Amino acid sequence: MCGTENRFVEEIDYGTPAARSDKTVTLTIDGRSVTVPEGTSIMRAAREAGVVVPKLCANDMVKSFGSCRLCLVEIEGRNGTPASCTTPAADGISVSTGTERLQSIRRGVMELYMSDHPADCAACAAGDCEMAHMAETVGLSGNRYGMEGANHLAPSVDDHGINFKELDVSNPYFAYDPAKCIVCSLCVRACEEQQGTFALTVEGRGFESRITAGMDEPFLQSECVSCGACVQACPTGALQEKSVIEMGMPDHSEITTCAYCGVGCSFKAEMKGEEVVRMVPYKDGKANRGHSCVKGRFAYGYATHKDRILNPMIREKISDPWREVTWEEAYSHVASEFRRIQHQYGRGAVGGITSSRCTNEETYLVQKLVRQGFGNNNVDTCARVCHSPTGYGLKTTFGTSAGTQDFDSVEQTDVVLVIGANPTDGHPVFASRLKKRLREGAKLIVIDPRRIDLVRTPHVEASYHLPLRPGTNVAVLTALAHVIVSEGLFDEAFIRERCDWDEFQDWASFVLQPENSPEAVEKASGVSAELIRGAARLYATGGNGAIYYGLGVTEHSQGSTTVMAIANLAMATGNLGRPGVGVNPLRGQNNVQGACDMGSFPHEMPGYRHISEDATRAIYESLWGVKLDNEPGLRIPNMLDAAVEGSFKALYVQGEDILQSDPNTHHVAAGLEAMECVVVHDLFLNETANYAHVFLPGSTFLEKDGTFTNAERRINRVRKVMAPKNGYADWEVTQEMARAMGQDWTYAHPSEIMDEIAATTPSFAGVTYDLLEREGSVQWPCNEKAPTGTPVMHIGGFVRGKGKFVRTAYVATDEKVGPRFPLLLTTGRILSQYNVGAQTRRTDNVLWHDEDLLEIHPFDAENRGIRDRDWVKLKSRSGETSLRARITERVAPGVVYTTFHHPATQANVVTTEYSDWATNCPEYKVTAVEVSPSNGPTEWQEDYDAHAKKSRRIVHVEAAE
């Protein structure tokens, strides 16, 4: 495979977490001297010295507990045999780990354990059981106790199996077999400390104690979120991946990056031949530090789903069935169609859309194809519909379009302000790290129309929740600034040094205007002045303050203004340029950051350089041998407008489903329908493909090499672990298309594409695959000044020079409630599903979310005669759809909420046509609607379904040799 030798990535388990201390101690272990930070356990110190102490109930991800007694050691001059996992290393002590006395105690311990462990344990046989490994390590040969005593192994015939609990296979991805459990509590600690869900407890005492999920429920019914941390921690086969039970242990592995969300977790893809056995989060992954969520760890089954299309297809008209063709035929068809259309309708009549699910290298090639091959700048990305305001807002205020921190930074934060984001669902691994910090005492402010989970979750409670009316972010943020300025809570020294003082003074006088006071804003936002004042004081004075925000900020008609309001707050309080603070956009899809960095926007070349800059164009013109257009191209909504008007006729869409993800489905459909050649390059016949003339099969992240850039600007490697089922990685397909159009591209490997990116983009100048191999990952800017990347930006000064304060006047959205549409709809996502759901819907994750539901407050429901789970009609000025209701107090009266993971729901039939003033990012988060009882799907939904079915017909050809 890939011409390289298969390897198996091994990681060292140090037994207990690293201690953080500046002081060190030096001790001797089995005659070896070792120096470690104070607070390090003897177990960890031993491992660092190369001595492996037997253990069962400890690992280096959670605090030690000292229950198995296998890790005992002797310390010279001290009595007894302390557990090395709970005993700290001390200066000058001398430790022995393998005396005869210790060995015999360990044999005794293991003998007891094994007497209550199934002899036919599959995990032992598969080699995935620490128990079996330890039994062997300590030299256990027989078992004097036999298996007849009281045990946990079988249902009670006599009284022996009193503690027997049934095998639990309710979770689709892992099984819990209590018979194999030794109650070491590693799973309980993993769930608490790593994941922060507290779903597991030890019930009963002593020999009767058992691990139970929730209120002694099956895992699936409990509050378990299926992150898998407990499964990974389990030293026996009690908690085990079903895939391992079915397929046996993996034989090789590679390190790669999750293709779901913007956290960008690193994983070991553990393989058997060409099949994934399991994904195990990688401890050295700097974004996730060995943790993951249910999507990344378990939801990879879509890669082999039967719906995947593996052969290229063409059709004359979108009402025709699909016809399978060879790749050559597909390429030459696309090339001749695009050529014909440009000839007939002009150079600007064609364009491309890059994907934030594809790699940086693939994205770079698509924009290159558009600029070099099509000769225009009509390239855009679906990041348009999520984070384009981040680009505009942060570039204007700070000078660069990216989050300021790394995820580690949260460990030094004292006050966290989360606005318009729902991290436990949208960015679960970051949420786990955040909750850990909150349990350590950091304070939390949540600004969100919904009572998101973070507001109150085990051992975490927000100090302030500001449940504002959708659409009033700017008003509330400016009111926070009002309090900070009027009460003198700003950081004058910071502002004088780092920002433009005159601009600050102008801004300060603006925020002090009476209409920006908390009392004035209370009416529009529905948030009491008192809450606004309290939150402002806490953020300004509580120590290191960090802001994390998501689509609830950007997807508004004032999205860009909101981002600038956030930047103003951080500058005014001096919360920038060091660890623990900052402004951090939580990016939706895995490579939103990368797609933006790679020049996916119609006005920008890679590295955020405007297309009108002659010097920038010159770099590419000399390399690519063409003259580049110096005019900005069309953005997605403009492309659709132009299509309807007849001047835009052909589109190449890589890895996006604009029909489902873009607002106002009717308008998107009309635009696509007006085009003469729509090329969809994707894994599945997605909704957009219903309007396509050419389908090019795509490849999954498991099937290609490349890089993704996560929300911390971290460039992570994606590594190919299996051959592409469709034959070609996406970058190869784009390359062949370009060649068919006459471009002379000869990339043999994505690393060569990265070399071109580095050679032409200052902020990527130092990035090479060799560097990534050495460092694991780097955060851009990575160049001469920062050879191994930049974890925290704007240290000592802003990228643009002086930080810029911008007035942020609140403008109420034109999407207004009224008698006919009295409720405000806002949209979001949930943990188990991802974006438009194309991947996750094709995995067992549907068990957690098999349909989109409309959340509605009991008061509003009652007024309309709606009961829980009733079908309701959701109607706006744009359209209507039907779905089931869920009655909940999470949403305030007057607000309803839904997700958009299922095409049948068609939530975007309803959402508005308004968009951000600066970037056209659609206003998903506010739509005036009415909700009424209904008896099932609307006519449009049924029509749509019929149309979708019809347009997915394929005529298969006989395999031609």
Add this chain to the structure above:
Amino acid sequence: MSHDKKFNTGEEHLIYMANQIATFFTSQPGNHAAKGVADHINSFWEPRMRRHLFEIIERGGQGLSPLVLEAAESIRRPKAA
């Protein structure tokens, strides 16, 4: 389906977008609002959109905010199609 759509034509949408930009720059200090609008449109609007804007202006600019009209002289005229 009959819905009260906000924008019946691309032109209405274009006018709305131009006015949104004007609203933002109106709130900014100094007398640079018109320049702000023009710079923004020059940076982000594809020639087709700017051409369309000029057509509207030449027809009398109905629906456009005064600031957009004021900005027009600094908006780059696209080359003829």
